[in-house]
Amino acid sequence: MTPDEFLKSMKAARKDLEAAEDARDTATLTTMYQHIRAAMPPDLPKINFQAISYTAVTRLLEAEAWDEAAHWLVKFEQGYGPDFYDVEFAHAVLEWHTGNPTHGKTLLQQVYRTHGTLPFRGFERYLAIARDNANALPPHTDTDDTLDIDHPLIQDLTNRINTAMDNEHYTDAIELCRQALHHLDDPATTDGPMWFLATAGEAYFAQGDYQRAHDAFDAAHRAQGGHTNPLVLLRLGECHIEHGNTDTGIEHLIAAHIADPTALEHAEPHHLEPLHQRGLP
């Protein structure tokens, strides 16, 4: 099969693959990807090879089709190299499920320590294993009973969170944010979650837990409205500086200053040192 013929056959199979993915139909996905793997021409252009192997690994891990996922992981690693964060993550997940769970957990923890929550997007259930801490903010999980932010339950939680934050009961505030986020839909496509993610981030930040604060503000930054919010930009910048990612930290701090000229007044003074050293702002 030539590359063009193969890509045409992939396009023809797309709807069936998506249907099997949505239904989490492990048997169908496994069979389809076995055929695709057998038919894949060796001279497929790199971009197609990469995208197809990336999609295959993601789908097969989600469907818990471990054996076929292991076959595709070899190709995924060929396409992106062993240091790519999602390659490392896929190895860790497979080790956790099909190899030595203790070693798998160690690998997941290494991936989290190195790359934060990034590789876990879409696979949030592994975050709990990697973080091994009940106090961590939960990831978004799809539920059938999502509420609008105007719902009285969410508004009640908002009031209780404000009271907890004002009284410096940060652990309580985080737990209440956790409850609210459980009821809201995906932060990337929904109004409201950004506020709860950022408030939880502020609670972690006040506790001096810059790693979890980073994770919460990073999620808030990706949520609707987060990329222009001065508090999110400010704290995300401060967390990056805490982690030694100075250039990224400075970029966020300047963005916070642009979004609100008073934002930097609320920064921890030592987080502003890199700005002062570069004559900014």
Place this chain on the structure above:
Amino acid sequence: MCHLGPVPPNTKVIKGASGFIVKHCGQFFRVPRKLIKHGDTADDVARRLANSGRGLDQLKKLKSPRRHLLGPTPGKLDPTGQHVWRRMARNGDLVDGDGLPLDLDDFGGRDSLRDLTKQDLKRIYVMGEDGPIQLKKCDMGHIEGAVEFWIDRGHRMSPDARKQWMLDLEPPPPGKNYQFTPSSLNRSAGGRNPHRYRDVDPTVHAADVPGWP
């Protein structure tokens, strides 16, 4: 219990970016300038404040950064991401799960592209340095960075004009200065020197007010 009486509990003087503030039960107060001398540490200011005989009710209250910068309640938000999606899709900057240019007819057609959905985030890819990266692993990034903007012209502009740049509203279309950019966070690379800016005497920046339990 927190209150605003003359002997407030849980009170600290903190050296902030714009001067000394008093933090008390999650509330913030400005320290009067006459109580601050050049070169003061938080310890010096806390001692002078305690000796001044003032109570918290005589200090000017500041808004908490969370309420001030985040906003008091969650709200309905902007659709910038959808504008960015439409622009990048029409420009051919996105590929599908086979690495091929997106077929816009699958998304409602070039002139009437539908909104991005949760499922799309897994099935659409942005070209990164290593190859195609799932949209789910991307962030909204500035095309022109904030630092670059600030150095080039932002420092000369009014706060309102800067904010227009940040919100990407003027001139239209919205979303023109944002793009989906592959995220990157390598803590092991950045974390080689994680506490470079924390190597300071904490009493310079924060101190309890003597006599204020």
